[in-house]
Amino acid sequence: xxxxxxxxxxxxxxxxxxxxxxxxxxxxxxxxxxxxxxxxxxxxxxxxxxxxxxxxxxxxxxxxxxxxxxxxxxxxxxxxxxxxxxxxxxxxxxxxxxxxxxxxxxxxxxxxxxxxxxxxxxxxxxxxxxxxxxxxxxxxxxxxxxxxxxxxxxxxxxxxxxxxxxxxxxxxxxxxxxxxxxxxxxxxxxxxxxxxxxxxxxxxxxxxxxxxxxxxxxxxxxxxxxxxxxxxxxxxxxxxxxxxxxxxxxxxxxxxxxxxxxxxxxxxxxxxxxxxxxxxxxxxxxxxxxxxxxxxxxxxxxxxxxxxxxxxxxxxxxxxxxxxxxxxxxxxxxxxxxxxxxxxxxxxxxxxxxxxxxxxxxxxxxxxxxxxxxxxxxxxxxxxxxxxxxxxxxxxxxxxxxxxxx
Ligand SMILES: [Zn+2]
Ligand SMILES: [Zn+2]
Numbered sequence: 001x002x003x004x005x006x007x008x009x010x011x012x013x014x015x016x017x018x019x020x021x022x023x024x025x026x027x028x029x030x031x032x033x034x035x036x037x038x039x040x041x042x043x044x045x046x047x048x049x050x051x052x053x054x055x056x057x058x059x060x061x062x063x064x065x066x067x068x069x070x071x072x073x074x075x076x077x078x079x080x081x082x083x084x085x086x087x088x089x090x091x092x093x094x095x096x097x098x099x100x101x102x103x104x105x106x107x108x109x110x111x112x113x114x115x116x117x118x119x120x121x122x123x124x125x126x127x128x129x130x131x132x133x134x135x136x137x138x139x140x141x142x143x144x145x146x147x148x149x150x151x152x153x154x155x156x157x158x159x160x161x162x163x164x165x166x167x168x169x170x171x172x173x174x175x176x177x178x179x180x181x182x183x184x185x186x187x188x189x190x191x192x193x194x195x196x197x198x199x200x201x202x203x204x205x206x207x208x209x210x211x212x213x214x215x216x217x218x219x220x221x222x223x224x225x226x227x228x229x230x231x232x233x234x235x236x237x238x239x240x241x242x243x244x245x246x247x248x249x250x251x252x253x254x255x256x257x258x259x260x261x262x263x264x265x266x267x268x269x270x271x272x273x274x275x276x277x278x279x280x281x282x283x284x285x286x287x288x289x290x291x292x293x294x295x296x297x298x299x300x301x302x303x304x305x306x307x308x309x310x311x312x313x314x315x316x317x318x319x320x321x322x323x324x325x326x327x328x329x330x331x332x333x334x335x336x337x338x339x340x341x342x343x344x345x346x347x348x349x350x351x352x353x354x355x356x357x358x359x360x361x362x363x364x365x366x367x368x369x370x371x372x373x374x375x376x377x378x379x380x381x382x383x384x385x386x387x388x389x390x391x392x393x394x395x396x397x398x399x400x401x402x403x404x405x406x
Contacts, residue, residue, distance in 0.1 A: 005310045006108060006117040007046045008101035012094050013121045018085060018135040019294065021256070027296040028120055034300040035307060038351050043311035049104035049119075051096040052138070056103055059146040060139050060172050065130045069095065069137055080132035095137035098122055102140035103147065105287040109242060110151040115284035116275075116310045120303060123246040123291025125166035125182075126192060134164070134192060141244055141289065142172035148242055149178075153285075157181070157240035159231065161270055162248025162291040163258030165195030165211065169246075175203035179210070179238045179387075181231060183223075185251070185260050186213030197377055200385060207385030210234055212378065215370045216259035219363025220266045222371040223251075224335040227273065229375045230383070235277050237387040241285065243278045247271075248291030249302035253361040256294050261361035265342040267302045271309035272320065286310075301355045314352060317341050 009028070017025040035041045057066050072078055072087035079086050098121045105117035125141055126134025145156045157179040160166040166182040173180050186195045201209035212226050235243070249267060251260035278286035288306065293299035308314040320338055339360075341347060348356050 004114075004116075005044055005307055006105070006114045007044045008049045008104045008117055008119040008122075009046050010049055010051075010097035010101055010121060012090075012097040016088065016090070016094065018091075018094070018124075018137065020084065020086075021294050024294040024296060024299075027293060027299040030296040031120065031300040031303045034304050038304055038308070040304060040307045040311065040313060043313065044307065047104060047108075049097070049101040051093055052099035052103055052140075052143070056143060056147065057096070057099065057138055060142040061129055069132065080137065082133040085133050085135055085137070091137070095124075098124055099138045099140040099143055102144050102287065102289060106144050106147050106151070109285050109287060110148065110153060116278075116286050116288070118288045118290075118303075118306065118310075120290035123160075123162065123248055123289030125160055125162060125169045125246055125248075125291060126164070127168040128171050131168075134168075135292075136168060139168045139172055141166070141169045141246060144244060144287065145173060145176065145178045153241040155179075155238065155240045156242050156244060157235055157238055157282075158244045158246065159235070159274055160184070160246040160248070160291075161251070162246055163251035163255065163260050164248070164292060165192055165213075166246065167192045167194045170194070170199065170209055170211075173205060174201055174209060175205045177204045177208065179208045179234065179240060180205075181210045181212065181234060183212040183214065183226065183231075185216055185218070185258055186211075187215060190216070197374065197382060200382055207382070207387065208238070210378070210382060210387070213374060214260065215364075215367040217261055217364035218367045218371055219261040219361055220263055220339055221332065221335045222363050222368040223260070223262055223266055224269060224338060225331050226371055226375055227270065228335065229331065230378055232273070232277060233383060234387040235281060237383070239281050241282055243274065243282050243286050245274045245278075245286060245288045246291045247288050247302075247306055248293055249299055250292035250294060252293070252295070252298045252302065253357075254295055254298050257292070261363060263357045263360050264301055264305060264355055265339055265357075265360070268305045268309065268314070268342055268347075269320075269338060271306045272317070275310055304352075304355055308352060315347065315349065317347055
């Protein structure tokens with residue numbers, strides 16, 4: 001089982017998508033073509049999920065909202081709650097397909113049939129309980145968290161690295177005991193507008209909503225600093241039963257919607273780190289969702305990096321694990337060393353060399369300074385609410401050496 005990745009892929013993914021950027025609708029087909037070209041399809045078990053049932057949707061959405069989506073589908077036109085997300089004939093089933101695939105991942109994982117499942121059409125994190133917007137209608141992440149809780153996997157961590165704040169997930173889970181981490185571009189105005197450090201959850205969720213807001217033009221180094229300084233500590237302290245990784249890749253510098261300056265190296269790092277964290281704390285249980293990403297070429301390359309990492313087809317990057325520590329002598333120097341290692345040719349053996357960016361974006365110094373101050377604030381003000389470090393040995397264990405073989 002280990003080494004294999006299950007791909008939950010609904011045939012409706014080959015058709016129309018939710019965003020008005022029509023070119024992005026082809027990202028699923030393009031990604032699968034690239035998986036095949038790279039030989040990754042041999043390591044993928046593709047499963048065709050059923051559409052989500054109404055009782056599954058009601059885990060996060062009231063019946064009147066679900067009925068409204070169905071009605072707008074029948075009308076075949078008109079906006080949902082904001083002009084960016086509109087109805088068309090078939091949109092109801094397309095939205096159910098996205099949720100159905102994440103729920104199939106939940107079933108496989110709770111029944112012990114899989115540990116890594118990727119739903120490229122999931123991660124609809126802007127969907128609120130009663131509001132569809134931001135190309136998102138039903139929030140599969142929140143539905144999955146509630147469903148996992150019901151199945152006895154009470155501690156679920158969502159790591160949302162999409163370039164936009166996971167506002168819908170935050171709203172639905174704000175008083176839930178799940179850990180919700182969102183790293184995103186933020187300035188108070190950039191869509192969706194929310195996602196400040198101060199939004200920390202309430203009730204059972206107090207201290208478990210962890211926003212990592214980043215200014216526009218944040219580059220790879222500053223991004224890595226933020227992730228490494230905060231996320232492993234929070235995940236270890238919370239110790240989830242399952243990790244949901246919302247692997248939106250619109251923070252890539254070539255993406256048309258988000259103004260972060262991330263590259264393929266960043267996504268390789270994130271895939272390695274989240275995969276290793278899943279094996280360290282959650283018995284490998286990792287559900288990955290595709291979320292945002294609007295340039296099919298970028299999306300295909302990032303998702304290939306993800307699959308190649310989860311299946312062990314890309315080689316380990318020596319010493320990267322031990323560098324995922326809070327106590328490295330200099331944060332900046334460590335991030336630079338990791339990025340250098342991830343950019344070297346030997347980290348990308350054939351046929352994977354084609355995935356690397358031609359040009360690596362640089363960080364804006366002002367943005368990097370703001371990120372530094374934000375990291376400091378989160379470590380001192382937010383993590384202590386509920387997510388303090390539980391031990392000093394912060395090295396992430398590598399996945400594959402410790403795994404049982406097939
Ligand atoms: Zn996004
Ligand atoms: Zn694994």
